[in-house]
Amino acid sequence: MTNEIVSVYSQAIDISFKGMTALFLFMFIFFFLIVAIDKLLPHEEEPKK
Amino acid sequence: MEGLMVGLTSMTWQMLVMMMIGGTLIFLAVKKNYEPTLLLPIGFGAILANIPYTSVLDQVEGGHVVEGALSIFFRVGILTEIFPLLIFVAIGAMIDFSPLFRNPKLLLFGAAAQFGIFFTMILATLLGFDIKEAASIGVIGSADGPTSIYVATRFAPNLLGPISVAAYSYMALVPIIQPPIIKMLTTKEERMMRMDGGGNDRKISRATLVLFPILVTILTGLFAPTAVALIGFLMFGNLVRECGVLNKLSLAAQNELASLVTLLLGITIASTMTADRFLQVSTLFIIGLGLIAFMFDTAGGVLFAKLLNFFLKKKVNPMIGAAGISAFPMSSRVIHTMGLKEDPTNYLLMHAVSANVSGQIGSVLAGGLILALVH
Numbered sequence: 001m002t003n004e005i006v007s008v009y010s011q012a013i014d015i016s017f018k019g020m021t022a023l024f025l026f027m028f029i030f031f032f033l034i035v036a037i038d039k040l041l042p043h044e045e046e047p048k049k
Numbered sequence: 050m051e052g053l054m055v056g057l058t059s060m061t062w063q064m065l066v067m068m069m070i071g072g073t074l075i076f077l078a079v080k081k082n083y084e085p086t087l088l089l090p091i092g093f094g095a096i097l098a099n100i101p102y103t104s105v106l107d108q109v110e111g112g113h114v115v116e117g118a119l120s121i122f123f124r125v126g127i128l129t130e131i132f133p134l135l136i137f138v139a140i141g142a143m144i145d146f147s148p149l150f151r152n153p154k155l156l157l158f159g160a161a162a163q164f165g166i167f168f169t170m171i172l173a174t175l176l177g178f179d180i181k182e183a184a185s186i187g188v189i190g191s192a193d194g195p196t197s198i199y200v201a202t203r204f205a206p207n208l209l210g211p212i213s214v215a216a217y218s219y220m221a222l223v224p225i226i227q228p229p230i231i232k233m234l235t236t237k238e239e240r241m242m243r244m245d246g247g248g249n250d251r252k253i254s255r256a257t258l259v260l261f262p263i264l265v266t267i268l269t270g271l272f273a274p275t276a277v278a279l280i281g282f283l284m285f286g287n288l289v290r291e292c293g294v295l296n297k298l299s300l301a302a303q304n305e306l307a308s309l310v311t312l313l314l315g316i317t318i319a320s321t322m323t324a325d326r327f328l329q330v331s332t333l334f335i336i337g338l339g340l341i342a343f344m345f346d347t348a349g350g351v352l353f354a355k356l357l358n359f360f361l362k363k364k365v366n367p368m369i370g371a372a373g374i375s376a377f378p379m380s381s382r383v384i385h386t387m388g389l390k391e392d393p394t395n396y397l398l399m400h401a402v403s404a405n406v407s408g409q410i411g412s413v414l415a416g417g418l419i420l421a422l423v424h
Contacts (some may be wrong), residue, residue, distance in 0.1 A: 019422055024157070
């Protein structure tokens with residue numbers, strides 16, 4: 001393996017770690033967002049006329 | 050007479066091979082119904098692009114460049130990223146997020162099942178691709194054609210043809226790719242695991258459904274501005290769907306816009322599939338790596354579900370993890386069918402749909418993060 005490939009490989013591992021972490025963080029944020037807005041704005045049946 | 054023979058005499062065996070590849074894609078679309086909306090235009094476009102001196106591509110005549118229709122479409126629609134972004138509006142208008150609201154913890158599978166993207170990116174670097182090419186190849190694992198095209202346009206326009214073909218072919222092959230991986234990683238008892246209803250029939254307020262796309266766009270934009278175009282257009286389409294006052298526009302986005310742009314996208318991408326560009330060893334690597342990406346997405350989702358079960362009181366059927374990819378609704382159907390095969394009274398569809406919808410968010414987000422992280 002050339003030095004260049006090793007360098008790109010290490011870069012890819014670094015990006016993968018950051019990418020997966022960021023993905024999970026975003027999903028956690030969206031999870032709390034969904035729970036929060038669903039609690040704040042629950043579905044209410046329209047009163048029958 | 051000599052002028053009429055110039056096409057025939059300039060034909061090379063490589064061009065013939067490309068025409069046969071185009072014919073194969075048309076066959077798969079027509080006969081096997083594999084992603085016909087995209088594979089058929091790509092197949093026909095590949096034939097068009099490989100006719101010697103074809104007028105659909107730019108040609109030099111008498112020292113002047115004569116613009117070809119597909120070359121113009123490529124510059125206007127692909128290089129500017131307009132076509133993929135319009136597709137995102139259409140996809141957004143098709144997505145119903147309410148199953149996700151009923152079971153939001155399944156959002157995590159939308160992240161776990163993107164593992165194949167990053168695993169494949171690492172693998173591609175070992176095969177000698179540079180980091181941008183490797184990232185574009187990895188994004189085939191988003192199981193999301195427009196995201197693959199969007200990232201490849203930015204990072205590796207030279208690989209756009211094979212990446213698009215691989216992305217859409219494997220999306221169509223989800224029912225063949227996923228079941229063996231899932232079976233390999235789960236026991237029969239795990240596959241038979243039942244999940245509670247999770248409020249499957251609970252109604253979600255319109256305010257919630259309207260606010261969600263707006264807030265997701267803002268939040269994503271604040272942390273990853275480079276992902277805004279991707280997630281923003283997707284969420285805009287969803288807002289048009291959920292606002293309740295643009296029903297005609299929503300239907301137009303889901304039908305006419307989706308059909309028209311997919312048609313143009315397919316045939317335009319094919320303009321990059323000329324023999325000199327496509328018939329390379331790298332194309333074979335890309336086709337192989339794309340398959341690996343899909344396999345490891347599935348494995349990532351299933352293994353994450355098994356890990357999560359160590360901490361959850363109400364266990365998740367590990368197969369649901371595999372539905373965290375973006376291929377909607379194929380993946381959720383696959384999981385549902387596999388569940389029914391093990392136990393004909395075990396209905397996993399709604400849970401699988403929730404995970405599948407989260408995969409649609411996850412894949413676009415992963416594409417955006419790749420754009421932000423790769424330099």
